[in-house]
Amino acid sequence: MKVIFMGTPDFAVNTLEKIIEAGHEVMLVVTQPDKPKGRGNTMQFPPVKECAVSHGLEVFQPVKIREDASVEYLKKFAPDIIIVAAFGQILPKSILDLPKYGCINVHASLLPKYRGAAPIQWAVINGDEITGVTTMRMDVGLDTGDIIAKKQVRIAEDETGGSLFDKLAAVGAELCVETMQMLENKTATFTPQDNEASTHTKMISKELGDIDWKKPAVEIERLIRGLNPWPSAYTHLDNKAFKIWKARVVETDGAYAPGCICKVGKNMMVVQTGEGGLELLEVQLAGKKRMDAGSFLRGYPVAEGSFLQQ
Secondary structure, three states: OEEEEEEOOHHHHHHHHHHHHOOOEEEEEEOOOOEEEOOOOEEEOOHHHHHHHHOOOOEEOOOOOOOHHHHHHHHOOOOOEEEEEOOOOOOOHHHHOOOOOOEEEEEOOOOOOOEEOOHHHHHHHOOOOEEEEEEEEOOOOOOOOEEEEEEEEEOOOOOOHHHHHHHHHHHHHHHHHHHHHHHHHOOOOOEOOOHHHOOEEOOOOHHHHEOOOOOEHHHHHHHHHHOOOOOOEEEEEOOEEEEEEEEEEEOOOOOOOOOEEEEEOOOOEEEEOOEOEEEEEEEEEOOOOOEEHHHHHHHOOOOOOOEOEO
16 A cells, blocks of 8 residues: 555554555655754654654654645645554544545544543553554544454553553554555445543643542552653652652551551551552652662651651
C-alpha cells in the first residue's frame, strides 16, 4: 500500500517501524512540530520524526492539519491509506475521505471504552484487569469510528503507565499491519461502536499526581503506578516536593489521620490513608535522586507521627 503515516510520540514509532518492515511504501510521515525541551530550551524532534528521518522518509509538520494548505499538500500523494497512531490533532472530513481504504486509527484501548486522551494511564489508575488495542476506520467524531480489530492485554498487578505503554505499542504495531492485510484482502469487517457503552478519559495533568491522603490506599497505589513515569504522583514532606514512585498497600489499625507517617523502620515507612496504609518503597525528594525507602531514610530521618501534606 501507499501510506501516509500520522503519529507523534514513542507509542506510534513501533507502528511506523512495522509498516516499513511489512514492505508498504510510506510516502509521507506527518507529525507535530518540533518543541523546545530541557533547561536549554533546545528544539527537539518528536520521536516519530526521529524514526522517519532515520529511514530517509519525507516529514510534514503542520501546526494545523485541517488548514486548506495542509489538506492540499496531502492530496498530492494520493495515498491508498492513512494510518494514524497518537497523532494529536483531529482530522477533518476532507482528509478522512482522501484515501481509498480510509484513515485507520490505532487506539490504545478496547473501544468504545476510553475514548479520548490517555487511555493507557487511566486503565491502570482505574484498576482495570484487561485493556488492549483497537483499530478502527476513523470518522469525524472523537474515536467513534467503526471497529475493525481488537487485541486484549492483561494488566499486571505491578503494571505502570510506562510498562503498559510499551506492551500496547508492540501489540498495536502488530494489529495495524494485520488490519492493513485484511483491508487489502477484503476480509475486514466494520462493526459500529455501541455509543451507549462508551466512556471518555480526560487529559493527564501534573496536578492529577497531587496525592489526596483521604482516599483509600488501593486507589492511591494505582495512581502512583498509572502516573509512572509521567507526570508522577507526589506529596510534600517538610514543604518539599516528595515524589512516590512505588508503594504497596498494607493494613493499619486506623488510629492515625490520613497523611500521617504512622510507622517508620530501618528500611520502611508507612503512611495512613483514608482506608488502610501505604508503605512507600521508592521515593524522591526535590533535588535528590530516586531511591528505595531504606536509602532515603538513612540520609533523611523521618519522625513517626509527622505528616505528608497535599
